[in-house]
Amino acid sequence: MNITDLNKKEVAKIISLSDIDKLFTKRLMDLGIYESATVVMLNKLSSNRLYIIEVDDVEICLRKEDAEKIEVKK
Amino acid sequence: MIYLLAGNPNVGKSTFFNFMTQSHVHVGNYSGVTVEKRVHHVKHYEGANLVDLPGTYNVSPSSQDEGIVTYSLLNESYNGVVNIIDSTHLRRNLHLTVQLLELGVPSMLVFNLKDALKNNGYVIDIDKVKDRLKVNAISISARDRQNEDQKQIASEMQNLRITKALELDYDPIIKWGLQRIHDLLRYDVIQVKKKWLALQILEGNEGTFKFLDLVKEEKIREVVKEVEDRIIEAKVAFSLKGAIFNTRREFINNLVEECLIKVEEKEHSKYFNQKIDRIITHPKFGIPIFFIIMLAIYQVSFGTFLGVGNFLTTYFEIGWNDYLVYYLGQALEFLGLTGFMYGLLIDGIMGGIGGILVFLPQIIVLFFMLAVLEGTGYMARVAIVMDRFLSKFGFNGKSIVPIITGFGCTVPAIMATRTIADKKERILTILTIPFISCSARLPIYGIFTSLFFDEYRAIIILGLYLLGIMVTLLSAKFLNLTYFRGSGSKFLLEVPPYRIPQLRTITYQALEKAKRFVKKAGTFILVGSMILWLLSNIGMDGININPEESFLSNIAGFIAPIFNPLGFGDWQATSSLISGVLAKEVVVSSLNILYVGDIAAGFTTLSALTYIVFASLYVPCIATIATIKSETGSLKWTVFSVIYPFVIAYLVALSVNLIFGIFL
Structure with missing residues (x-):
């Protein structure tokens, strides 16, 4: 499953980032989004096109197409 | 130290x-x-x-x-x-x-x-x-x-402690790589600790190669490659960088667990955030809410109903014209200074600067309110609301920061594009941002709307802002389809919690903008006004001539006819636009000087409208052009940034002239 499959308030662990270019991976990593990080789904906005997640106490807004590439495990 | x-x-x-x-x-x-x-x-x-x-x-x-x-x-x-x-x-x-x-x-x-x-x-x-x-x-x-x-x-x-470098327990493969690179660095004379440098190199810090001329660069890169392959092969992580990152994360988690102490059970503010977010970023109402807030802000700054800014400006104007300028005039007459000098001081300098400074209260009110919005965390939500919209035009999600900065001043906005990592996306943002209406253009809107469209001031000013935004977006789309084809846009935004902004910070930010505005009035606009007044009062026949025979009239009169199709092809309007390249506020001071305080006489309602539309979009000011040159490092793009807006402004103003010509 990926991040978009999580329901609100659900917690999961990131297991892989697939098919994301190097530069964007680095930016994700800067914000703590990387394998073994714990994510909480906080909110789905803009008709489920944008996702607000929490990683390391930071709230981050992601687009659907990017969130789909982040595999998680509950 | x-x-x-x-x-x-x-x-x-x-x-x-x-x-x-x-x-x-x-x-x-x-x-x-x-x-x-x-x-x-x-x-x-x-x-x-x-x-x-x-x-x-x-x-x-x-x-x-x-x-x-x-x-x-x-x-x-x-x-x-x-x-x-x-x-x-x-x-x-x-x-x-x-x-x-x-x-x-x-x-x-x-x-x-x-x-x-x-x-x-x-x-x-x-x-x-x-x-x-x-x-x-x-x-x-x-x-x-x-x-x-x-x-x-x-x-x-x-009394800082001489610290021993922190050593984390990285994977043995990484430790092996560190040692190899450390050995290869022996050939270099470097100030910083080589162990640290080796780790940064492994992490993929390209800056190390860029800023240091390492003797064994080739060999070092080979080692990095080898370590990366081994890390992936041994399934330590998906990448070398990730392996280092994970070790650090583990260390940090342990540290935080030990040192962060819970003293009180509090309900987290996140759920409060979410409730507001649902409304503010609503797919249907989000954008209308944004526009209503902006319209309210412009109404309070410039409108007559509830218009705090407008109210203050009226008194400022009375103070300036009826007291300061009046008594200064009296004093000059008392000293026996009349004629040329009197004209230069009163009509040239005081008229030129005064035309700008009267907008100071409105600008302070506007920026005060924008700073409040920024301080609450609303702007990040605007980025969320606008994302779908912006991405359609090929903008990078990060472009929202420069775009918002652009409402203040284009120069820092262009500098703010440094945070955009992709070079193409960055240049695209740099080239389109000057269309966003900066605060220097406000006096132009202010003077014309008060003279010609008093009842609809807030709406027309907001409309000009929207026009600027629209042209920015369409230009981005155009450039994306032609030159910058294929640069995808990414969006990743940290969402700050809602905060009650601090009065001191907001006041400081608003006053800082005001200070810059006054400083510009005292320098650029002062000099610009003087030169303009002199050029319009000196001609082939000497000084104190009929302005129609001045140098300025001759030069600008030569160019002016190209603006005939737009409806303002006289030499005064043209000179003001030319001098506006110095700084956009100078357009207003020039108009004040050249029409000797009676700008309304030089325009019809329609030509006033096309004039502000043209002025809102045409060639950026000198400071902006210089910044574009230094930030892009390209003469080609700098020239483009001058010609392209001129053409666009001309076409848009022409359309406005044709369309509104039916009604006005």
């Missing part, structure tokens, strides 16, 4: 810098890279300077802006590093801290936002932090500006 101030973006670094140096001033450029760095001396510490580095998550750069941190750490001499940390986001902030401590230079950790952390129900056990990391550390709240904090930090900075 020089201390570098490093920290993540948006952790109160600038607040801390101003607090420690008691300055609001920008002191000077710092040598090294082309980017500005603020330097100022530290209060209570004689002879010490603090260097404010740009905010960064990481020592290794992902954009030009962040490259400065690597550069400074590698190539500049300094006595210590002050690392400012957001206490409410320790897990993210400490990644930078770990990298700085691995360097092993005298360091001090400043845990900021103590009050916010306490509100969440936590405190940091500073003694434990000191003990675990073997560095000086303090927990403060820079917003409160406590004098004791300032003194304590200054005194600790004078």
